[in-house]
Amino acid sequence: xxxxxxxxxxxxxxxxxxxxxxxxxxRAYGSNIITANEWQDIGTxxxxxxxxxxxxYYLTIDADGLDPAVMPAVExxxxxxxxxxxxIELIKGLFxxxxxxxxxxxEIAPARDVNEITSLTAGIIILNAIGAAVRTGQFRR
Numbered sequence: 001x002x003x004x005x006x007x008x009x010x011x012x013x014x015x016x017x018x019x020x021x022x023x024x025x026x027r028a029y030g031s032n033i034i035t036a037n038e039w040q041d042i043g044t045x046x047x048x049x050x051x052x053x054x055x056x057y058y059l060t061i062d063a064d065g066l067d068p069a070v071m072p073a074v075e076x077x078x079x080x081x082x083x084x085x086x087x088i089e090l091i092k093g094l095f096x097x098x099x100x101x102x103x104x105x106x107e108i109a110p111a112r113d114v115n116e117i118t119s120l121t122a123g124i125i126i127l128n129a130i131g132a133a134v135r136t137g138q139f140r141r
Contacts, residue, residue, distance in 0.1 A: 006032060006052065007029075007032065008034065009026065009031050009034070010034045010065075010082075011065040011066075011081065011082040012035050012036065012065075013036035013037065013078065013081065036065070036082055040086075044089040044093060048094070051097060054097070057097070057099070057101065058100070059091070059104075060105075061087065061104070061105045063105060063108045063122070064076055064077075064081075064107050066081045066087060067083055070083065070084045070118075071118050072113065073109050073110060073111075073112040073113035073117075074107055074112065074118075075107065075109055075112075084124075084125075087125055088125070088128050091128055091129050091132055095132035095135070096132075099138060100132075105125065105126070
């Protein structure tokens with residue numbers, strides 16, 4: 001896909017999420033892989049500096065990447081995931097950097113939700129994305 005300049009995979013973690021050869025193949029293809037531990041060590045502001053300014057971005061949030069304290073309704077919950085705050089900082093920062101052309105949240109397993117925490121968190125994440133779009137003027141033509 002020639003229209004895609006770079007791919008950033010952020011918050012990667014957990015056992016069995018990718019074999020070594022799969023990670024190497026993704027990096028050889030050009031993916032920028034930043035693990036959850038690295039993100040937590042450097043912070044969201046430093047992570048955002050690695051993403052080129054002025055781009056057109058599509059954001060996919062894999063619910064498995066967030067910590068199960070805020071997203072328990074996934075097939076493979078594992079501690080040490082990205083926090084709600086880090087997620088919101090990433091969204092706000094990405095909207096401030098350029099144009100977000102689309103966004104989704106995937107890998108939610110509603111039958112596994114606990115007190116609707118995952119549904120609530122997903123809804124508030126989307127609400128924050130809409131707010132960031134409005135604040136950065138992305139609904140204007």
